[in-house]
Amino acid sequence: MIRKFLPKETDFFTMFEKAALNVNRGAHLLVEMMEDLSAGEPKCKEIYEAEQAGDMLTHEVMRKLNKTFLTPVDREDIHALVNRIDDVIDLIWASADRTILFRLDNPMQEVIDLSKTLLETTEFITKAISCLKDKKYSYIQEYCIEINRLENRGDRIFRAALVKLFDNVKDPILVIKWKEVYEHLEEANDICEDVANILESIVLKHA
Helix, strand or coil, X not given: CHHHHCCCCCCHHHHHHHHHHHHHHHHHHHHHHHHCHHHHHHHHHHHHHHHHHHHHHHXXXXXXXXXXXXXXXXXXXXXXXXXXXXXXHHHHHHHHHHHHHCCCCCCCHHHHHHHHHHHHHHHHHHHHHHCCCCCCHHXXXXXXXXXXXXXXXXXXXXXXXXXXXXXXXXXXXXXXHHHHHHHHHHHHHHHHHHHHHHHHHHHHHHC
């Protein structure tokens, strides 16, 4: 009878998975958008909807966290993980929004490559987070290595993109516009590495 009066356990792992899948969806949409900017506005709207869904998931995790006495991993790790995942979808939305706002078209290949690298990274994040509940820590470590590798690839693409942008684009206003989009994409890749670092920290504490 006592169990009836105990608070229902919060499944934080499922909430993490939903947040990761939402980011992965946003990254998919971003690649589709960058590959065909003629259909940019509808894709941008879908990305905005994913960003809003990410905000709602983050708020829900924070609300549950404030009401939960015992958590499956450290409270600070839950807080950091869900917020960094949310930061990634925020930056995906910022990249898409600026592209439409600035009326950019004909993206260079590096923009598409950065978006695809981000998509691949979010796929590994989703895989790693799906292993948390079952404590498949060795798999998480392997996925985190891949995330770090992809972050390095993203850095190389970003640097090459800037060189090409400054060398080939003569309109300084256009340079400024594309540079902002590049920087949002590069920052999103960097934050994915932060997510990997948080996951590795969880593994070290609980393995």
